[in-house]
Amino acid sequence: MQGFAQKLPSISEKTANLKKYEGFMPFYWDEDSGKIWLEISSLNQDFLYVSSLPAGLGSNDIGLDRGLLGDEKVVFFNKVGRKIMLIQPNLRYRAITNDANEKRAIEQSFAQSTLWGFTVEAEENGKYLVDATDFLMNDPMGISDRLKDSKQGSYAPDKSRSAMYLARTKNFPLNSEFEVTLTFTGGSDAGNFVKSVTPSSDAITLRVHHSFVQLPDNQYEKRVFDPRSSFNALGYMDYATPVSEPIEKYFIIRHRLKKKDQTAKISEAVKPIVYYLDNGTPEPIRSALMDGTAWWNQAFEAAGYKNAFQVKLLPDDADPMDCRYNVINWVHRSTRGWSYGASVTDPRTGEIIKGHVSLGSLRVRQDYLIAQGLLSPFENGQKLDPEKDPMLKMALARLRQLAAHEVGHTLGLMHNYTASINSRASVMDYPHPSVKLDAKGEVDLSDAYAVGIGEWDKVSIAYGYQDFPKGTDEKVALNKILKDSHDKGLLFLTDQDARSAGSVSPTAHLWDGGKNPIDELENLMKVREKGLKSFGEKTIKTGVPMAFLEDALVPLYNIHRYQIEAVSKLVGSMDYHYAVRGDGQFSTKAVSKETQQKALETALKCLSADFLTLPENIISLIPPRPAGYMSSRELFKKRTGLAFDPLAAAESATDFPLQFLFHPERASRMIEYEARNGGLGLEEMITQVLDKTFKTTKNQGLNRKVQFQTEQIVLTHLMALSTNEAANYQVKAVCGKALKELKAYLEETKKTAKDADYQAHLDYALERMKNPSAAKVAVHKELPPGAPIGCGEED
Incomplete structure (x- = not known):
């Protein structure tokens, strides 16, 4: 059946x-x-x-x-x-x-x-x-x-x-x-x-x-990606493309925005872009984030729009995950972490449907702490009036910039790490606070962060969102926007050019500042010296455990960390653009030997024992952290148990720039560039590093121990590079020669060394040199985090 x-x-x-x-x-x-x-x-x-x-x-x-x-x-x-x-x-x-x-x-x-x-x-x-x-x-x-x-x-x-x-x-x-x-x-x-x-x-x-x-309608107009713009790209392979044309297709990621009147120089938008700030954000942070986000309207106005970009407070009955809302979330975490701008994008076209920003709430406290260490402001030990608090002012200025930065990502933009040398031309850079000494020699934070949108940001928005009148040759018009910006000297390089320790660009750096990296490092060294001289009890408020001085000391002691990174990367660097044929930009250009030499000399100043050794009046103030308080990875790494460890602080500050100077990619380039155009050679660089460390006059006290430590760290990097398979053969040959000559120098020096501690130091170095392959740079203490803590990077 x-x-x-x-x-x-x-x-x-x-x-x-x-x-x-x-x-x-x-x-x-x-x-x-x-x-x-x-x-x-x-x-x-x-x-x-x-x-x-x-x-x-x-x-x-x-x-x-x-x-x-x-x-x-x-x-x-x-x-x-x-x-x-x-x-x-x-x-x-x-x-x-x-x-x-x-x-x-x-x-x-x-x-x-x-x-x-x-x-x-x-x-x-x-x-x-x-x-x-x-x-x-x-x-x-x-x-x-x-x-x-x-x-x-x-x-x-x-x-x-x-x-x-x-x-x-x-x-x-x-x-x-x-x-x-x-x-x-x-x-x-x-x-x-x-x-x-x-x-x-x-x-x-x-x-x-x-x-x-529901997916958007088919009225969205895709715009072709150009590597000279700073837009993120949607890419796919189109197999229906004629053989004579590229099969890979790239279009920029952006919101849909159209003028009501394409013929008008200034026009309202058919539908403005509206962002909503998390209504759980407290004041005065709320106002700062609203202000910084609203900066983008300056760029849209420059592109011919009236009130096309808006920021409002999220209504109480709205869901921030609802795809109808572009949102800025105020996110709490257990430790300070990255902020990031993400988006929901139509994978077919690259149209942004929802901008979605996450701002970490603890970052503002770190910025406050940086300013606190620089100023040591609590003369009377009392809390400052919020209206007159310079630390709060700086922290809120940073929040405005951060809000603009992360919203910029959700508008489709990449980072631009060359903006610092162009008078802070983009909020899409990672900005270091601009700190200087005033006429009286006091730390001045009045211009710590720029206000408003940058000139490069206006170029970016014009490229991505300009609504051209009918009959305009869009390709020609877009190319003109980028060429005009190049003619003004505006530059664009992004993450791939800046993040690696071996990166090649002399201009793309994270959290550097100043038109000239070398000059700005010299400036920060003076600021650091002033901050350390002022550092003491008045750095914290009355009633705060003295151990908490270390929290404020860390960012002050390492205030130069990103600038010395930028300066160290000038050594063995090459200038270049994302050039396309016919745009008038050069493709590559050698960085002069004179610039590299000056960069090296300035970086080596930060390896001197006088620079690295903390004064006794600071060391003696910092006891172990009291019982009942959690420890923190934000503090200096220690080899002394609970006691403050000034040698470990100096160790991490020494190791940091050497990671860049002795990077195998940088060293390999130095071999090539010296041969091609007479650039600073690897052998010259190593000789100068050894001259400023092993071959300097030895001091006394803690300063002397810092010298010995620095020499051992330099030796670690030199030996590690000599056996690094990522380096080319000539790098290893040059390092081997330097090690042989250093060994002879140490053996000769040992004959006349009179004190036992110097003898022990020389014996240990010579013993280590017997087995260069055992040198591991990871044994050195790392700097406490300067960048936000976390698993990802979209700051």
């Missing part, structure tokens, strides 16, 4: 007693079972799926922050029998053509991804009802993997401790929003980062958000 398939109930029957949420994708809430039933009416039609984390873990090191966005995915539903698949097509490989067969060939050549499979439980008039609960309760943010990869424990979602979060589960005409409280259990091997931020490490309860969003 032949069986018959059981007829499914209608949707009306199945959902008779359930609460319906009308909107983009209708869904139903079953109070009794705790289930979400999703109504699917559109098959094989693309929409956007985004996951996010509205309630986070609070650990910089793990990175599961409140407001964290997952990857956006173009997806569609495909039905086979009673099964409906959620499928993600592969948009990295396309065929932009009207030929269906050509498109099919591409689709069949590269894999798609099936993200989930649902079972149809009811149907009615071409609509299908599925239980979406298990899908919503899964781990789309990869939380389990993130915890495991960071060695924080083996966790998995526990459905018995998870549930829908109805307060943030809503439906709208163009987007459907779902949120769940998701608990991860396990954790028998929980790591310290998890333990530090959870009440019980065996259960981590977070919230995960899912957004189904």
